[in-house]
Each structure stands twice: as structure tokens, then as C-alpha cells.
Amino acid sequence: MSVKPYPGWEKISWPEKKNHIPKEVFVRPDVFEEELKRLFYGKEWLAVGHEAEIPNPGDFKTFMMARVPLLITRDMNGEVNVVYNACSHRGNQLETESRGNKIEFECPYHRWVFDPNGDLIGCPAKASEFSPGFKKSDYPLDRPRFAISNGIIFVTFNLDTPELSEHLGKQVEDHTAMVLGGGKLKLIGYHKIIFKANWKAYADNDSYHAPLLHTAFRMLSWGGGKGSRFANEKGQRGFISELSLPRDTGMLKDPSLIEYKSGDLSKGSTAVHMFPMFSIVHHLDVINLRFATPLSADQTEAHYAYFCREDDDAEMVRHRVRQSSNLIGPCGMISMEDAAVFQRLHIGGFTPGSAIFQKGVKDEYALPTDFSQNDEAANLLWWEHYRNAMEFGGSNK
Template identity: 50%
Template structure:
């Protein structure tokens, strides 16, 4: 393993630029973060609503898949045959009566049990079908969203999410209403995964031209941060009655519901973002492709009790407004790459907005302070075991 010990600056608002660029960090991140004591959301029940529905994903470099069993239970398995390890599922989602490995035709049912295997009378003396089911991951759900963790030591999901984040997250996920999947948009960002996820509240009205064109005012709101790297924004959006920049401004109409003042964004450590922006409900599952490149799957939802009009409105709004090429967010992709490129230069990236004391981690932040990202960086530093330099 390369020597990746990295000394962290004494000032809490400085991040070594090399953290985005040093390729050797990836192996450590796999071990300490992706395979460590973190929960990773994999699928909402609305993505696999029927028995036999499955969805494939990755934790770090490890292939996994979620299956809706005949008993209604959703389980998450390693995507590896219990015989010699061939992957079982090669497409991203679908429905199957069972899961057959092509190599020697072992057959697994929707509950992950080994249902059949050719030539088993010639197998080793200790072989039994019961011992060769698929390996299940530790799984817990929140509001019908299924999370997995690779570690037995990870606290239960509710404790991990914290009460402060569970509230806005529950409101993004329908607040007790069932959800319906509208579809996905998938995008590849050419940057280290941390450049993608280090987005802040400071940039939105400054970077995104549409904020100016639409005359959007930032309303009241708050930024919620936790010690374990989660961040949530809960904000009002005030939308002008008449928008001259658009011939048809119905795309930015907020039909609204009592669970939101306009915009909720939740970002759970290490890499998932949830948004309820006006009438758009979205989970951004993200998959780093090693030290460089991150694939983000935008999953869009409606509530299953929506009227046909609201359903049509959500469908139009979701990808057109806040998707990877959405009207108010399309500049993000360019910035992720530019951060990645610019940070090849030496030194530290320095956060400013909201920083009161450079030598102290402040857990009090205002709505659009970029200092809200610093507790997350501190969590990352601790997980990676990097020493902070003395002041």
C-alpha cells in the first residue's frame, strides 16, 4: 500500500488539495469509509415494488444487489454466486423468477436460498444446500429506503442518521406517503468523489445563472449539521409571480405541500444526496469509480397518491429543473471538474464564509455558510486517521 498518511492543517477551515488528487487514498477510503462504520442507501421500496424486482449497486468496489422476496421482504446480497463467486446480476435492475449463475447453473431463489445445483451427488461430503445461500448484508430501512453497512459495529440506522437529519429526510421521502418511481438519469462526473460531494449552500445564487434569471430570493431557512458528516438544508423558496426569462414558467411552479417550505436538501455521509426542491423528489445515489470519476444516479419519485396533474408536473420538473442538466443546476458538473483540475496545484483549499474561529470546529452555521461542510471534513479526517498539525 502506498504511504498515504496525510497531515491535516492546524486550521479547521483548510483542506489539503492533495486529498482530491492523491490516488493512494482510495484504498484507505474503501477500508475506512465505504467498508467501515457507515450506512449506504441502496434502494427505496418504490424502485423494486414487486416480488422478483431487483436493483444492482456497489458499495465502494463491491457489487451488491437488492431483491424483493416472495415474502415481501427486501434483502440485500453480495452480487456473487455462493459457489465460486461469479456475479449473478449484470444489469442495473429488472425482475426475475430466480437468479441463475451462468457458470455451473446454480440457482438461487428470490430469498437468496440455493434452490438447485447440477451434479450435487458428486460434491464434497460436507456440502448441503442450506449452507450455500447468498451472503446477505446487514440491512435496515428508514421510510422504506433500504440501507446497508459492511460493519457490525455501525450503530443502528436511526442513531446514525440522528434525529436532526431524520426529520428533513423523512419529509423528502414522502413523510409516510408511499412513493412511486418516475425514472432515472445517470451521469458521470469527471472528478474525485469528494469534489462532487463537497457542494455548499454558498455557491447556489452565485454560480447558477438561472437563480438570477428567475429572480429567486433566498427565503428563511436553516442548515443542520451533525458530528458524523451529515448536512441538511431546509429553506423557503420565494418564487416571483411573473418570470420574464421564461415563455412558460409552469416549470418553476410550486404546487406545494405542508411538508416543505420550498427546498429540502439532505446529504448523508459519505456520498448520498436527497432533495425535495419544490415538487421534485429525488435521491442521488453516487458510485465512485476509484480515485477519479463518480457516477451519479438521479432517481426521481412521485407520491403514489398524487393526482394525474401533480404526477405530470413532478415528471416535467424533476429532470428539467434540478437534474444533471437541469435549468438551475447545470453549472455544477463544470465546477466539479474545475475543482478537481485546479486542486492539482499545491497548498490547501480554504473555506471562508461563516468561519468565525479558524482553530475551532464550529457547529453553529447559518443557512448559506460554506463552513457547514467543515464538520464533514473533520469526520472524514478522523475516519482516515489523519493527524491534525499543532496550531
């Protein structure tokens, strides 16, 4: 038995072993505030939406990324725009609906009106009543940098972040294209949830746990699969995992729920995860983008957006809707236990010591370079990127 005092949140001393992650980083509010500055407002691109969520002129969605309210629109020329969701007058939050279609956004406070490009097109009172030289054209909504890759809309709040394609790199862009498959996507729905856990517990979700935590996951025989995966020191990782579906699961009255109509089971589950907390998962016929944001040290919000393909026939759309709403997400058969585990990790995070990675770790003092389908070791490269960006020391620096 080892007796350990509670650390009391002094300076974090990062362990030398690469597979040891200090638990206190999951729970400390001061670490959370530093993460906002260094990661979320730092040199990272953050996924906030997909073009298929706003297919028509005037469509919009709002999204809060790391406390920053965003308004994502498609303008009347069909172009995607991202602006800060705050009026250019006194800063009032402009739009409160999560999505919709508008050609004008009116601030309720003093009724200034903006078009989907963020240009100010109307404000009550004469220009002569405003400050000298007032011109509407000087007061558009401010905007962060944004860019689009594979239809995914990213923002960065930092002017020094490298261009998106450079940041993602060819391997991640190509893997994302493969996961999303060919053809245009069409939105079919959302699951939205607030996890009672730190954002890193959510982002650190591994594939070792899948068939162990999730009883229903065993239907998919994930455990023995010979998948391939990659991970890099930017905290990006991707995988192609093999599944095998039993003819009769015995677990479902209607096994058609886990049919795989559009592909090959050697690639039954493909995914890409991007630092800090964006995931794209194509699991059987479910096409799912997970837009997530940290709310505080102990709360994380995730929007699971589900898609079909524009050329799917009605039967395929129905199949994708059934599979999407039943299989994954916070109430999905094969992943509903995740929320409970994230919360329990958070509770356990207030104890001394480290979270320790084992499966797939061949050398505790070095970063892993090859991974198999059910390892947890690939996550350690994500953690190395995190540690470097946070400048947590340790003798390995």
C-alpha cells in the same frame, strides 16, 4: 505572490485551520484506497436504494457500492433483501441488469439458480458429484448487514457499525421524514452520471455556489432566503431553505415548469446529506434521492432517482416528471454546471495548498455551530468527521 512547490505526495500534514482542506486528498489514489478501507468498508451506513424502487414481489435493482456489487430484491413475501451480487459457487457476478423483475436469478457460468432471498434452489449435477456432504442450503448468497429507515435501504460492510437508528439519530431521521413528506413514494425515473471528479468534490457541494454558478438558479431567488440548517460531527447535515418565485421569470417560455404546487415557499427546498455521500433533496415538487458511489480517485457515479407520491393524480405526476427531468440532475437547468465544476476542482486539485472555506466561517480555528442558508461553513463538520475517520493528524488533534 507566494511561490509553492508541488507537495509530491508525502505524508499529509493537515492544516491547523478548520477551514483549510488539503487539496491532495481529492486526487491521491493512495488516499482513495485508504478511504475505501476506513470509510466505505468502515463503520458507516451507506444508502443503496429506496423501497419504492422495488415495489412488487420479484422486483430487483443492482447497485455497485465502493466496488462491491449488490443485488437488492423484494422477495415473494414482500420483504426487502440485500445480498452480494456474486454467485456462491465461484463468485461470478450474478445479475447484470440495473433493475427488473425475476423470481429466479441464474448464474450463466454453471447455471446455479437462486431465489430473491438468495437461497440456492438449483444446481446442475448430482449432489454425489460434489464435495462430500454438499447441501444446497449451505450455499445461499452472502449478504452484508442492511437496514431500512424512512424507506431508504442502507448497508454496512462492518460488523461493528452501530445500529442504523443509533447511527442516524433522531434529528436526521425526523428531518428525513420531513423532507420526504407523508405518503408512499412511487418511482418516476432516473438520471445517471459518472462525474470526472473525486467523490468528495461531489459530496462537498455547498449552497453558497447555487445562485452564483447556476444562472438558472436565480429564477428561484435562493440567495436572500432565511433558511435554517443543522450539521453535526457525524458528517450529517440538513436544511430548510426559502425560495421565492417571481411571477414572470422572463427566462422561461413556460413558467409552469417552476411552479410549486404542493407546498409553502418558506420551505421550497429541503434536503438532508449523510456522510459519506448520500443526498435527499425535495426541491419545489421534485423528490430526489441521490445514490452515489466512488469509482476511483478521479471518478464518481451518481444515480438521481426521482419519485412522485402514490396518490398523485395524473396531472401532478406529469408536473413532477417535467420538473424532475428539467430542473436538477446532470442535465437540469439549475444544476447542470455542477459536473463541469467538479471536473475543474479535480484538475485544480493537482496544485499545492488547500481548498479554503470562507462564507459563514467566524473562527478559522473552531468548528462552526450556526449557519445561514447560503453558507459553506456547514460542510466543515463533514470534513471534521472525515479527518477523524482517516486519522489525519494536525496540531488540532
